[in-house]
Amino acid sequence: MNCPYCKADVYVSSEKCPLCQSKLMGSDARSIFPKQELLKKRSFLYKIQLFVAVVAIIAAVALDFLFGVRIGSFTELHFSLLLLMWIAVTEFEVTRQLSSGTGSSRKITAFVLVASIMLMITAYYFDILWLVFDWIVPLALAAAMAANFVLAFLDKQGNSMAYLLTILFVGMLPFAVLCFRHKEAPLCWMICTIAGAVLFAGLFIFKGREAMREIRRRLSL
Numbered sequence: 001m002n003c004p005y006c007k008a009d010v011y012v013s014s015e016k017c018p019l020c021q022s023k024l025m026g027s028d029a030r031s032i033f034p035k036q037e038l039l040k041k042r043s044f045l046y047k048i049q050l051f052v053a054v055v056a057i058i059a060a061v062a063l064d065f066l067f068g069v070r071i072g073s074f075t076e077l078h079f080s081l082l083l084l085m086w087i088a089v090t091e092f093e094v095t096r097q098l099s100s101g102t103g104s105s106r107k108i109t110a111f112v113l114v115a116s117i118m119l120m121i122t123a124y125y126f127d128i129l130w131l132v133f134d135w136i137v138p139l140a141l142a143a144a145m146a147a148n149f150v151l152a153f154l155d156k157q158g159n160s161m162a163y164l165l166t167i168l169f170v171g172m173l174p175f176a177v178l179c180f181r182h183k184e185a186p187l188c189w190m191i192c193t194i195a196g197a198v199l200f201a202g203l204f205i206f207k208g209r210e211a212m213r214e215i216r217r218r219l220s221l
Helices: 037-066 079-098 104-125 129-154 160-171 173-182 187-218
Strands: none
Touching (some): 079 104, 104 160, 160 173, 173 187
């Protein structure tokens, strides 16, 4: 298509000239720009879940502060504030997961760590912090280490060092801190640490050479 006033050929699917907004003449040409249908669908789904989240926050605040609804025997607990905290962190994590500049290892590990902190904060107000800290958190960390172990073999970008360091700091460092602070650690933490040591050893055996090459490349050795 071409513009009779600008005398310019237009190679995009449009009814008006992008320069003078006059009506184009000629037959429609195939656009040279690719259509981002996947991004449009992802953006639309994100807006839907964001709308649902906002509606849930408004409803929770109304029930909590206007109607005085409480959860069981926790008469002093404002559940809407906890819900607001969860939704805000969830939206942040959704945005982080959709971003393309962060590796899978960091995405999974950050998600598990943030979720663990949120669970401990929530458990504190419901008086079940011991259950979350002694059982749920170490199990979540063990699941994160297992996911990193599997992803290390699926990754084709040569990021073995990131997976090794993640397993080391997620699976073994917390146990060391607990032992240093309290001279002992719960059973589930011990199991998590043993699993971390096994996964770290296995990953180092299979991917250690790649990790060393990556370290030398990053340090320019």
